[in-house]
Amino acid sequence: MTSPITTGQIGTVYLVGAGPGDPDMLTLRAARLVMQAKLVVHDGLVDPAILAMAPAGARFVSVAKQRNHHTLPQEAINALLVREALAGNDVVRLKGGDPFIFGRGGEEAESCRAAGVPVHIVPGISAANGAAAAAQIPLTHRDSASIVSFVAGQCKGLAEQDWAGLAGKGRTLVIYMGVKTAPQIAEKLMADGLTPDVPVAVVENAARASMRVLRGPLAGLPDLVTRERVKSPALIIIGEVTAREDATLAALALEAAE
Numbered sequence: 001m002t003s004p005i006t007t008g009q010i011g012t013v014y015l016v017g018a019g020p021g022d023p024d025m026l027t028l029r030a031a032r033l034v035m036q037a038k039l040v041v042h043d044g045l046v047d048p049a050i051l052a053m054a055p056a057g058a059r060f061v062s063v064a065k066q067r068n069h070h071t072l073p074q075e076a077i078n079a080l081l082v083r084e085a086l087a088g089n090d091v092v093r094l095k096g097g098d099p100f101i102f103g104r105g106g107e108e109a110e111s112c113r114a115a116g117v118p119v120h121i122v123p124g125i126s127a128a129n130g131a132a133a134a135a136q137i138p139l140t141h142r143d144s145a146s147i148v149s150f151v152a153g154q155c156k157g158l159a160e161q162d163w164a165g166l167a168g169k170g171r172t173l174v175i176y177m178g179v180k181t182a183p184q185i186a187e188k189l190m191a192d193g194l195t196p197d198v199p200v201a202v203v204e205n206a207a208r209a210s211m212r213v214l215r216g217p218l219a220g221l222p223d224l225v226t227r228e229r230v231k232s233p234a235l236i237i238i239g240e241v242t243a244r245e246d247a248t249l250a251a252l253a254l255e256a257a258e
């Protein structure tokens with residue numbers, strides 16, 4: 001890396017989890033940082049209502065995917081954070097959910113440390129926790145599941161990922177980024193020995209006003225996603241906890257009340 005010209009003090013980078021959407025789900029620390037931010041670097045999953053909490057005059061840099069444009073490559077985001085901090089600016093790097101769950105926060109933190117830039121991590125409510133709460137699906141339950149795993153459904157070599165034992169009796173599997181690959185996911189899990197009738201829930205736009213909770217058996221997952229035109233962001237939750245009668249009734253009651 002070329003040696004940068006620094007002007008006075010180095011800024012600090014805050015990798016801040018913005019939670020699943022609703023500003024109510026920010027931690028107090030995250031809210032304070034956003035409300036004092038001079039520079040906010042954010043990705044597409046961050047709700048506009050959260051960005052609106054920044055003070056007037058704050059600078060915003062979006063690294064989100066835009067129509068016909070690709071997301072800024074990760075290296076360019078890392079470089080941007082480092083460059084701004086070395087120029088003396090504190091950076092609030094806002095990410096959906098938690099920065100360290102499928103958020104590439106680890107890579108950004110490494111880049112900062114390598115450049116001698118102080119970096120702080122502010123945890124956020126990950127989509128799994130937000131979806132579980134909003135849909136009243138307990139991720140663990142003494143009668144249904146004592147193991148919970150988070151996996152990425154869209155990653156390099158999905159077929160080679162070893163998910164054996166992550167789903168099934170007594171386990172809950174939460175799949176991030178799995179909408180597009182739902183058919184391969186269902187196939188993979190059944191090849192691993194899951195029965196076609198294992199209950200599944202798809203939670204779209206969890207913890208937002210537009211949330212939808214769809215349920216069905218594992219074998220019907222691809223069809224459910226297509227028929228209901230499920231769009232990202234959505235989580236797929238696999239396991240008995242998604243079919244607990246009390247939770248299903250609570251969800252129906254909520255829907256009816258709307």
Ligand code: SAH
Pocket residue numbers: 020021045095096097098099100101102103125126127128130131175176177178203204205206207208232233234235
């Ligand atoms: N760091 C984030 C995850 C980023 S990966 C976190 O901790 O939540 C992006 C994926 O997260 C999406 O494809 C989707 O699977 C999930 N996701 C994020 N926000 C969501 C929401 N409000 N509802 C459902 N899924 C969500």
